[in-house]
Amino acid sequence: MKLWYLELKKMFFTRHMLFLILIFFLVNGGRIILGSRYDLDAIMRRSEKKAGEFEAYEQALAGEMTAEKAHKVKEGHEAYFAALGTGEYDKENNYYGLIYDLYRYQYDYARQMQEFTNRAKENAELFDRLGNRFDAEKNRQIAGIYENRFIRNFYDCRDFKFLFSYDFSTLLILLLALAGSFRLFYMEYQNGTQQFLLTSVNGKKYIAFIKLGAYFFFLFVLIVVFSLEDVLLHAVLFRLNGWLNPVYSIPDYQFCIFSGNMLSYYLFLWILRYMAILSISGFFAFVSFLIQHYVIPIFFNIFAVIFTILLSERSSFSFTFAMLLNPIRLMEPDGLARSYNSISLFGRPMPVLYAAFIAQIVLTIVFAALLIGLYRKQICMISGKEPVKRRKVYD
Amino acid sequence: MEIELKNITKKYGANTALDDFSAVFTTGVYGLLGPNGSGKSTLINVIVGLLKRNSGEIFFDGKSVSELGETYLENIGYLPQYPKFYPNYTVYEFMHYMSVLKALDKKDIPERIDSLLTLVNLEAYKDRKTSALSGGMRQRLGIAQALLNNPRFLILDEPTAGLDPLERIRFRNLISGIAEERTVLLATHIVSDISFIANRILLLKNGKLLLMDKPENLLKAMNGNVWLLTVSPELVMEYQKRFQISNVRYTEAGCELRIVSEKCPDVNQADLVLPNLEDVYLYYFGERGAE
Known part of the structure; x- marks a missing residue:
């Protein structure tokens, strides 16, 4: 048995924690199923898909886009509009009428982006001539990101946006992370088991590192569990199709700075969220260690949760250095990834999303290093107190 | 070591x-x-x-x-x-x-x-x-x-x-x-x-x-300081006020008191006995009696 596994079992495989995870898992599922955050079109699409209304036409149109298919969609769209006046309803034309804009967007995407990148390159040249190195570099970066993009296959991917922008599970994971941070040092101290740790070689030297590692792994497991729940429920509810299509197949993601497919974009979002959660959790672990001698961590955690919720409710953030250091912003990475936003770092433009990601990695390392360093020196030990209060708080 | x-x-x-x-x-x-x-x-x-x-x-x-x-x-x-x-x-x-x-x-x-x-x-x-x-x-x-x-x-x-x-x-x-x-x-x-x-x-x-x-040395040092004395039950309280009592045992003859004291509590009746570690503990940590 490895130490980190034993640490993981000790801290998190407890009845209380498993019960809490189960409750949160159910709450998250309920939120997805009953959620009222979908627009009217999405609700209609969901019921149409459920009824299998347009299944045959969808299957016929799905896959590689051809001029023939495009022509058929155009004809269907025209017939649909004509029928609106006469009242003659044709299911196939109705379908083509509804997806016309989407098909046209996907069919034309490569051409539009080529025009866009050409303009960016022209801008870069102009700024070079004007001696504005920052904007020249920024436009070159834009051209680099959006160049050579194309969509080969047509799928109605619009409902993927609900999966990508869904962040309630992140908040639940954060709450579990807070509950977990409480178990790292405070409970060892209150339970009296800290004495075993501090009077053994590895207990004094490595245990803070191992605890933090186990904690971060626990968060990773939570992310896997909740992300799977999110993806499965969304996939079933919206019958998501086109997982391997590029993420910019969704009109709202036309300028998404990530060029991979739906699946990889979803993983990418979770990596960013994981980093944000690690950064916040690292901070809470650090503070919990510092004030482990008191009941304060309980109040602190409650305060932290309220603060986090309030902060996450803020809809607009300016792109400043302070924003990079705010992990809450990275907990909603979809908003940052949908379009190109840059920040000046040492006079050079850098996409905000990547800058925030790096900032959170640095913050996590700083908190971890502080925690491990202070633990080894037992800085939080307060003279004038018995080293251990004995109160049974482990379940 | x-x-x-x-x-x-x-x-x-x-x-x-x-x-x-x-x-x-x-x-x-x-x-x-x-x-x-x-x-x-x-x-x-x-x-x-x-x-x-x-x-x-x-x-x-x-x-x-x-x-x-x-x-x-x-x-x-x-x-x-x-x-x-x-x-x-x-x-x-x-x-x-x-x-x-x-x-x-x-x-x-x-x-x-x-x-x-x-x-x-x-x-x-x-x-x-x-x-x-x-x-x-x-x-x-x-x-x-x-x-x-x-x-x-x-x-x-x-x-x-x-x-x-x-x-x-x-x-x-x-x-x-x-x-x-x-x-x-x-x-x-x-x-x-x-x-x-x-x-x-x-x-x-x-x-x-x-x-x-060593325990034997502690005991040796206590030699001559532990007494066994049988008194009537009504006198127990009085002896407790005056001496350090390490044990009270009720017998048919009365109350047998084990007394830790440098002085003999009763010249006529008290018997000198060998000390044990509890007597030592009492001697050093117990509340002293009046005598």
Whole structure:
């Protein structure tokens, strides 16, 4: 048995924690199923898909886009509009009428982006001539990101946006992370088991590192569990199709700075969220260690949760250095990834999303290093107190 | 092996818990006796490094423990007072966890755990959750974990607290068995815990070391100070006010009082008897009578 596994079992495989995870898992599922955050079109699409209304036409149109298919969609769209006046309803034309804009967007995407990148390159040249190195570099970066993009296959991917922008599970994971941070040092101290740790070689030297590692792994497991729940429920509810299509197949993601497919974009979002959660959790672990001698961590955690919720409710953030250091912003990475936003770092433009990601990695390392360093020196030990209060708080 | 504590002082604010404590420990069992609040746990916490001392130094085989660092920890085994375990661990998992914490060689761990669980008679319970162990079993598990690294200096803080007499005897025998080649420091306020097994006894009062000597010497020094006197029951209260009484026994002839006093309580009736360690404890830590 490895130490980190034993640490993981000790801290998190407890009845209380498993019960809490189960409750949160159910709450998250309920939120997805009953959620009222979908627009009217999405609700209609969901019921149409459920009824299998347009299944045959969808299957016929799905896959590689051809001029023939495009022509058929155009004809269907025209017939649909004509029928609106006469009242003659044709299911196939109705379908083509509804997806016309989407098909046209996907069919034309490569051409539009080529025009866009050409303009960016022209801008870069102009700024070079004007001696504005920052904007020249920024436009070159834009051209680099959006160049050579194309969509080969047509799928109605619009409902993927609900999966990508869904962040309630992140908040639940954060709450579990807070509950977990409480178990790292405070409970060892209150339970009296800290004495075993501090009077053994590895207990004094490595245990803070191992605890933090186990904690971060626990968060990773939570992310896997909740992300799977999110993806499965969304996939079933919206019958998501086109997982391997590029993420910019969704009109709202036309300028998404990530060029991979739906699946990889979803993983990418979770990596960013994981980093944000690690950064916040690292901070809470650090503070919990510092004030482990008191009941304060309980109040602190409650305060932290309220603060986090309030902060996450803020809809607009300016792109400043302070924003990079705010992990809450990275907990909603979809908003940052949908379009190109840059920040000046040492006079050079850098996409905000990547800058925030790096900032959170640095913050996590700083908190971890502080925690491990202070633990080894037992800085939080307060003279004038018995080293251990004995109160049974482990379940 | 030799552990020397030199002029150790530990203060909690204005309160001095350990006052210039000095002692040298070699192989054998050392009983640390003192009433509650005398500084036993503070001393132990300072020795194992849980508390920082205000002044003084600890030497292990002549080397300062501040310089030895981890090497010192490798040589000590510690059983805290009222040890608590992780409730969702089995006995084996807890031992394994402690083995890794104590940096035991990975390949030696299973064998070491098995032999120690056999030693403390817990081999049949290795898959039982620690939360389901009785008080005696928990203490034995505490001892087993303290022995994992085969320590040369074993420190036990109130190891028999809460145990029934049978468990206490079992525990005592276990300590005797493992003390042959190491130093065992056993802190307690229960005299019978150490009366049979301690090679030396330290008496601690208000953070100060009163005495450190062999039990026989302590007893010898008490010779002539313990009396047995039978009085009528109505006189018991009066004698309790005047003398330190270590035992009261009601017999057909009246009340038999065991009195600790330098002076003979009654020239005509009192018999001089041999002292035991409880008399010693009472002599040093009990409230003095008027005489």
